[in-house]
Amino acid sequence: MLGSRQQDTGSRISGGNKAVESAYLLNGGEMYVCLSQYLRHFVEKLTQKPDEQFLEFYVKKWSRYTIGVGYLNNVFDYMNRYWVQKERNDTQNKIYEVNTLALVQWKYYMFDTHSTILIQEILKEIEKQRNNEVVDTYLISAAIKSLVHLGVEQNETKKPNLHVYVNMFEQVFLSKTKDYYMRESQNFLSQYTVVDYLRKCETRFAEEISRSNNYLEDHTKKLLVDVLNEALIEDHAAEMYSQFIPLLERNEIEHILRMYKLLSRVKSTLPPLALQFEDYLKSQALQALENIKKAEQEAANSTTTTGGTSSRKAPTGMVPPKVYIHTLIEIYVHFNDILNRAFNKDPVFVKALDNACRYFVNNNPIALPTPRSPCKTPDYLARYADAYLKSNSKEAEVVDMNANNLMIIFPFLEDKDAFEEHYRRLLAKRLINSNCKSEEAEEQIIQKLQTANSLEYTSKMTKMFSDMKASAELKYYNGDDFKEFTPLILAQSMWPFKHVPDYSLKLAPELQEGFLNIESVYQNRHTGRELKWLWNHGRAEVKANLSRKGKAPFIFTVSNVQLMILLAFNKKKTYTYDQLRDIIGVAPYIFDAHLTPFIKGKLLEQKPIGSENLNAPDTTYTIVDEYKSKKARVNFVSSIKTEQRVEEEETNKVIDEARKDYLSASIVRTMKARKQMKHKDLINEVIQQSVSRFRAKISDVKHAIDYLIEKEYIKRINNDAYEYLA
Amino acid sequence: MKKTSVLSFVSVTGARKSTAERYLRDSGNNLQRAINQYYMENSNQQEENNSININDETSRTLNSLFNKYMDPTDNTITDIDGTIKYLEDMKIAPDELDSLTLLYFLKSKSMGIFLRQEFVSAWRKASISSIESMAPYIRLMTSGLLSRDPEFDLLYKFTYGFLLEQDGQKLLPYDLCIDYWRLLLIEGKYKGNASLVKRLDQWCVFIETEQQRGISRDTWDMFILFIREIILPDPEEMKEYDDMAAWPSVIDEYIQYLRENKLMV
Numbered sequence: 001m002l003g004s005r006q007q008d009t010g011s012r013i014s015g016g017n018k019a020v021e022s023a024y025l026l027n028g029g030e031m032y033v034c035l036s037q038y039l040r041h042f043v044e045k046l047t048q049k050p051d052e053q054f055l056e057f058y059v060k061k062w063s064r065y066t067i068g069v070g071y072l073n074n075v076f077d078y079m080n081r082y083w084v085q086k087e088r089n090d091t092q093n094k095i096y097e098v099n100t101l102a103l104v105q106w107k108y109y110m111f112d113t114h115s116t117i118l119i120q121e122i123l124k125e126i127e128k129q130r131n132n133e134v135v136d137t138y139l140i141s142a143a144i145k146s147l148v149h150l151g152v153e154q155n156e157t158k159k160p161n162l163h164v165y166v167n168m169f170e171q172v173f174l175s176k177t178k179d180y181y182m183r184e185s186q187n188f189l190s191q192y193t194v195v196d197y198l199r200k201c202e203t204r205f206a207e208e209i210s211r212s213n214n215y216l217e218d219h220t221k222k223l224l225v226d227v228l229n230e231a232l233i234e235d236h237a238a239e240m241y242s243q244f245i246p247l248l249e250r251n252e253i254e255h256i257l258r259m260y261k262l263l264s265r266v267k268s269t270l271p272p273l274a275l276q277f278e279d280y281l282k283s284q285a286l287q288a289l290e291n292i293k294k295a296e297q298e299a300a301n302s303t304t305t306t307g308g309t310s311s312r313k314a315p316t317g318m319v320p321p322k323v324y325i326h327t328l329i330e331i332y333v334h335f336n337d338i339l340n341r342a343f344n345k346d347p348v349f350v351k352a353l354d355n356a357c358r359y360f361v362n363n364n365p366i367a368l369p370t371p372r373s374p375c376k377t378p379d380y381l382a383r384y385a386d387a388y389l390k391s392n393s394k395e396a397e398v399v400d401m402n403a404n405n406l407m408i409i410f411p412f413l414e415d416k417d418a419f420e421e422h423y424r425r426l427l428a429k430r431l432i433n434s435n436c437k438s439e440e441a442e443e444q445i446i447q448k449l450q451t452a453n454s455l456e457y458t459s460k461m462t463k464m465f466s467d468m469k470a471s472a473e474l475k476y477y478n479g480d481d482f483k484e485f486t487p488l489i490l491a492q493s494m495w496p497f498k499h500v501p502d503y504s505l506k507l508a509p510e511l512q513e514g515f516l517n518i519e520s521v522y523q524n525r526h527t528g529r530e531l532k533w534l535w536n537h538g539r540a541e542v543k544a545n546l547s548r549k550g551k552a553p554f555i556f557t558v559s560n561v562q563l564m565i566l567l568a569f570n571k572k573k574t575y576t577y578d579q580l581r582d583i584i585g586v587a588p589y590i591f592d593a594h595l596t597p598f599i600k601g602k603l604l605e606q607k608p609i610g611s612e613n614l615n616a617p618d619t620t621y622t623i624v625d626e627y628k629s630k631k632a633r634v635n636f637v638s639s640i641k642t643e644q645r646v647e648e649e650e651t652n653k654v655i656d657e658a659r660k661d662y663l664s665a666s667i668v669r670t671m672k673a674r675k676q677m678k679h680k681d682l683i684n685e686v687i688q689q690s691v692s693r694f695r696a697k698i699s700d701v702k703h704a705i706d707y708l709i710e711k712e713y714i715k716r717i718n719n720d721a722y723e724y725l726a
Numbered sequence: 727m728k729k730t731s732v733l734s735f736v737s738v739t740g741a742r743k744s745t746a747e748r749y750l751r752d753s754g755n756n757l758q759r760a761i762n763q764y765y766m767e768n769s770n771q772q773e774e775n776n777s778i779n780i781n782d783e784t785s786r787t788l789n790s791l792f793n794k795y796m797d798p799t800d801n802t803i804t805d806i807d808g809t810i811k812y813l814e815d816m817k818i819a820p821d822e823l824d825s826l827t828l829l830y831f832l833k834s835k836s837m838g839i840f841l842r843q844e845f846v847s848a849w850r851k852a853s854i855s856s857i858e859s860m861a862p863y864i865r866l867m868t869s870g871l872l873s874r875d876p877e878f879d880l881l882y883k884f885t886y887g888f889l890l891e892q893d894g895q896k897l898l899p900y901d902l903c904i905d906y907w908r909l910l911l912i913e914g915k916y917k918g919n920a921s922l923v924k925r926l927d928q929w930c931v932f933i934e935t936e937q938q939r940g941i942s943r944d945t946w947d948m949f950i951l952f953i954r955e956i957i958l959p960d961p962e963e964m965k966e967y968d969d970m971a972a973w974p975s976v977i978d979e980y981i982q983y984l985r986e987n988k989l990m991v
Contacts (some may be wrong), residue, residue, distance in 0.1 A: 283728055679972030702975040709944045709974075710896050719951060720972040 030081030035098065039105040046110070054114065055121040059142045062106075066149075069102035074141070076557060078576045100152055107150045107164075110561060115168055118143065122169070123176050130180065141215035144169065162219055170220050172573040174227050177208075189236065194243035198258045198649055201232050205262075228264050237269040244276055248338070256342040270348045285331045285360035292327050293365050319366050319375075321383040322401065322593035323630055328377075329405050332357055354412075357427070360551060361412040362695075374652055378415050381406065383420035385445060391437040403445050410452055414695040417662075418655050425651060426478070431468055432488060432537055453692060463494040474522065487518050488538075496654070497534050502587035505535040505560060509568040535560045535586070539637060542566055546603075546627035556603075557635040561586055561594040563690055569604075574622040577615055589614060595621075597636040659694060663704040666690060671724040673712050679720045731757045734877045737870065740851035741803050757876055758883075763911065787855040788846045804845075806838035816861040824861075824916050826906075827868040830884050836891060856924025872915050879950060882910055886946045904930045911953070921961035922953070932983045937976060945974045953975055965991055 031267075043065075046444040048057040073080065076098040087095040096104060112120070122143050129135045138448075147169050151161035181204070189197055208228055212221050233240075247256050263269045296319045339613055350617055361367070367377045387393050387403040430436045450458045471488045478698050481719055490497065507515060540563040544554045558566065561584060568575065568583050575583075581591050592615055599603040599614075604621045606613070613619045667688045671677060683701050690696040705722070708714050714722045735746035738761055745764070753760035793801075794815075795808030804812070810820060818824045832840040832848055849855060854863055871881050885906055907930060916922050921971050927950075933941075956967045969978055984990035 682972060683970075698969070699975055699978060702978065705975075706942065706944065706974050710942045711897075716948075716972075718950070 027089075028079055031076075031079060031084070032095065032101075035072075036101060036105065039102055040109055042107055043109040046288060053121060053123065053487070054117050054615055055139050055143060058110075058114070058118055059139050059146075061110075062146050063142065063391070065102070065106060069099055070101065073097070073099040080682065086165075103150060103152050111146075111150055111164075113724075119169055119172055123173060126173070126211070127176070127180065130134055130207070137214065141464055144215050144217075162217060166219065167349040169391045170217075170223070173220070174223055177224065178227045178231050180236065181228060185232055185236055195247075195252075195255050195258075197236070197239070198255060198262060200261050202258060204228070204232065218471055232721060233262055233266050237263065237266075237272070241272060241276060244273060245280055248277070248280055251338075253338065253342045257344075260343050260346070264346065276514075277349060278356045281331070281335050281353065281356035282360055284693055285328075285356070286364055287329055289324075289360070289364040289366055292323055296320070296323070307521060318380075318562050321380045322387060324366055324380050324396070325384040325405065325409060326400075329408050331360070334410055344345070357412045358414070361409060361416045367708055374418065374655070376416055377409075378413055378653075379422045379648075380421035381409055381413065381419055382426055385423060386430065388428040389427075389437055389441055391435050393437075403441065403448060406445065407448050407452060410449065414452060415655075416457070417658060417693045420460075421496070421651055421655050424464070426646075427461060427464065428496050431464060431536060432490075433539065457693075459495045463491060467491055474518075474525075485514055485518075489522060490534075492532075495612035496651075497537060499532045500536055503535045503561075504585060505564060506583065508564050510567065537589075544627065546624065548626055552632060554629065556631045557633065557637055559594055559640060561590065561637055562598070565598065567597065569623040574620050576617065577619045578617040580621060591615075591642050596641075597639040600639065601634065601636060603636075615716060639646060659696070659700065660704060660707075662690060662693065662709060663701055667701070667704055667708055668724075671722060674724070675708070676717065676723045679722065682722060730874060730876060731755060731760075734874065734880070735760060735764075737867075737877065738880065740848075743750055758880065761880075767887070784850050785846055788849050789842070791965065792842050792845050800936055803839055804842075809840070812890040816864070818861060819849065823872075823909055823911070824864050824868050826885065826909065827871060827881070828864050829888065830881050831864065831867060832869075834888060836888065837972045862880070875954070878915055882950050883947060885910060886943055898946070899939065900933050900939060900941055903941040903946065904933055908934050908950075916953075922957055923959050926953075928984065928989060929980060932980050935974075936983055937979065939976075941976075942974070945976050948974050948977065978990050 025514065041325055046061050047616070048054060048264050054351060080097045080099075084095055084097050087148075123664050126232050129137070129140075143459055144165070147165040148162065151164040155306055156511075187472045192200075205228060208224060209221075212224055216224070240263065244256070244259065247259070248374075260270075260273075263273060290635050339345060340355050349589050361377055367375045367380075369376070385403075388403075388406075409418075411421070427442070428687050430442075436442055445460050446461050446465075449461075467490050468488065471486075471490075474487070474489060479662070492499075515533075522531060523529070536559075540558050540560060542556045542558055542563065544556050544566075547553055556566070564584050565580065568580060580595075581588065584591055586594075595604075596614070599606050599621075602624065605624055607620045607622070663686060666689050667682065669690070670682065670685050682705070685702050686704075687696045687698070705714070709716060712725055714724055730747045731750055732743060732759055732911070735741065735742055735750060739746070740750075741764060746760075749760040749764050750757070753763060792804075795804045795812045797803050797808065810899055813820055813825055813828070816828075818828065829838075829840065833844045834840040835910035849860070851862060872876050886898065889902060889906065898953060907926065912926050912930075913924055916926065952973060956964050959966060969981070981990070
């Protein structure tokens with residue numbers, strides 16, 4: 001059949017002659033046909049030596065042939081340029097330049113007849129190479145190159161065309177490769193460990209890539225990689241997953257990195273791994289936190305049995321904030337390190353780490369001692385910051401604490417509003433008790449919180465600092481009498497203090513002038529502002545001339561109530577309970593609490609003695625003539641009994657109220673903008689809006705909706721949507 | 727246009743069928759809106775009718791009957807004693823659903839009080855003027871209200887407004903609501919539907935012991951919908967319930983209460 005095609009060509013050429021009637025064209029035609037015949041005979045006559053492999057024979061002959069054809073092409077240069085060129089331009093039929101003609105003839109009479117054995121032998125050589133046998137890579141490479149050259153015929157240009165390569169070789173090659181590696185990986189995994197397999201895969205990928213660089217066309221590279229990914233990775237992802245947790249447990253970062261790199265070749269295999277990572281992290285975190293909780297409980301039990309002296313650090317039932325926060329940080333740092341070293345900070349794993357941290361920071365046995373209680377982590381974190389910022393913390397305790405640690409945990413808090421409230425309460429205490437270690441450190445943290453959340457988030461704290469500054473300036477105008485008086489003027493809505501009517505203290509006459517002075521200075525500056533004294537806050541130092549003769553006077557640290565009690569004893573040595581309380585003025589339970597330390601501390605003598613007589617109207621109190629204490633400074637404030645629980649409850653209530661307000665405001669704002677909204681859309685929108693402050697529960701949002709319907713800000717329409725009522 | 731809506735319209739307003747059809751068409755077949763519209767447009771006319779017909783026989787009989795029950799200080803309304811007397815004369819006990827139907831029929835604005843005008847015009851429209859015929863009429867009306875959802879809903883929703891005592895009052899005391907839920911639903915519409923009544927009983931217990939908060943109109947109105955869409959089709963499992971849906975939170979908490987107390991799977 002091929003012969004007859006050639007015949008065809010010849011006859012058409014002679015047909016063309018008549019029309020053109022040109023001698024050299026006729027010669028050209030004859031020459032072309034003869035050359036073509038010659039090449040055919042040449043190729044057909046080539047024979048394989050008996051001991052010769054076909055591939056070897058093919059490559060050897062091909063090399064010689066192509067060199068010869070090069071010369072031949074030069075010799076027929078004239079024909080190429082004139083006759084061939086013209087024929088091709090005029091008739092568009094299958095006339096080739098000599099070079100191409102030679103390739104065409106080779107393809108017909110050599111390649112096409114022997115292609116099966118040739119391809120088989122190439123693939124056999126490649127398989128041998130994969131099996132680490134020594135092969136002549138030149139043979140493989142040259143044979144494959146020849147396939148590319150043979151593609152030239154199809155589009156009749158000199159540009160190589162890959163159709164022969166792709167159809168005859170590439171497809172078979174890829175499917176053989178797939179078979180090979182499916183078989184190999186199956187066998188390998190049945191004999192060796194996953195870690196060995198990971199190494200094997202790495203080597204295989206390197207080999208295959210270098211092979212494809214050496215003698216495959218670019219076209220194949222991507223396809224080859226796909227085949228390898230499927231056979232080596234995707235098909236065995238499950239085996240790899242199964243070994244992931246053991247590797248994490250042994251902290252074998254090198255192998256995890258290897259596994260990650262392999263799996264990341266097929267993106268869809270990563271999420272299951274990330275999910276395992278996330279779950280493992282959560283379980284490790286819960287384990288660690290469970291452990292410190294247990295350790296702390298055991299420690300607490302043993303101290304209570306031995307007398308319990310160190311209970312001041314944290315209220316009962318609380319793990320020390322530093323232990324808790326540092327445990328959280330350790331877990332984060334450990335896994336963040338794995339993220340960096342083993343997962344190249346891959347976004348899929350960054351997200352997993354983020355999810356897991358957010359989970360265990362907010363949900364763990366210490367943060368949620370009971371399922372329904374508000375999360376305690378914000379409280380712990382605020383206390384942690386307080387310990388670090390307080391001037392009276394021991395240096396050794398705080399040396400490893402810092403603002404960056406705080407900022408590691410902060411972004412993971414769901415209830416950022418609760419942290420703000422707790423932090424601000426402790427900050428307020430530091431400020432009014434002048435307990436700040438460094439203003440710079442305070443400002444640094446506020447700056448960081450602002451950057452991490454918003455300007456609004458820290459606005460109350462910032463205002464508290466400016467109140468402190470303004471108060472310091474006010475003191476300046478206060479004359480000489482009150483040199484050592486440090487009044488603080490604090491904006492009511494910014495500070496977490498409440499005016500407690502039970503604390504309405506009667507000011508001792510000797511102090512009155514100073515207070516009036518302050519009030520008038522302040523009122524002059526800011527007319528119309530109301531000043532309320534918070535007698536339950538603030539400290540006084542009293543120099544007490546109750547020492548033995550010749551000794552320096554004692555210095556007592558007392559509360560405001562206690563100050564008034566002591567000042568009263570300047571006038572008289574003995575009072576009855578009722579007399580004294582009349583002078584002081586506060587509610588009885590407060591009076592009793594502040595009086596008790598003086599009796600316990602043996603500064604006042606109670607008659608008759610006994611706590612049951614403490615607040616009997618006629619019980620008398622007499623101040624001692626000579627006070628006995630080893631220390632020159634005595635603190636009567638620290639032993640005043642205050643209710644820690646009350647404060648905690650109050651804080652939670654304040655946070656709750658603020659949330660309700662926030663949700664209501666958010667609903668009204670949204671409804672005002674949208675006028676009408678579906679229930680689900682409204683819920684989603686509001687939860688989205690509140691995410692930077694706290695995690696709003698659906699039930700909370702619904703309560704707010706109920707409340708707003710009741711108050712007629714919105715109304716229900718069509719049972720599952722709402723409308724804004726102006 | 728639904729035939730039941732037309733019938734409801736007619737039974738409430740006493741208007742002609744064609745009138746009912748016209749108002750329903752104008753309101754997009756919203757029964758409540760149609761009725762409101764009807765009363766808004768026709769209240770003046772009605773008053774005129776009343777004054778014109780004040781002297782006809784029926785009106786005179788009804789007016790003199792009313793005089794037996796009127797408030798001694800204000801002859802346009804009844805007082806509570808008068809209403810109780812009126813119920814006694816009809817042999818309807820005050821804690822029967824029929825007493826509520828009567829007050830609904832007479833468009834009572836608050837507990838135990840109705841207007842002379844409404845009394846006369848309502849009974850005139852029913853062409854009834856003797857006390858003996860009134861009770862059977864009301865009993866018949868009660869059974870009619872109980873059997874048809876849209877009409878029952880009007881009575882149910884009327885009840886909330888009727889129980890409110892002051893302008894601007896936003897909540898009803900929960901124990902009062904429980905009494906009326908029992909009357910309207912447990913003893914009334916859903917009497918005999920044991921599995922549903924069990925849920926309604928649980929609802930009342932929940933409101934009484936756990937919730938203990940006033941009931942808003944929204945909660946009141948949505949509860950009847952909740953019964954119809956969630957409880958009624960599947961009283962055991964309430965499969966249709968979705969905590970993401972727009973139910974007022976009391977209802978979510980009720981479901982939670984049932985689950986926590988293992989009263990529901």
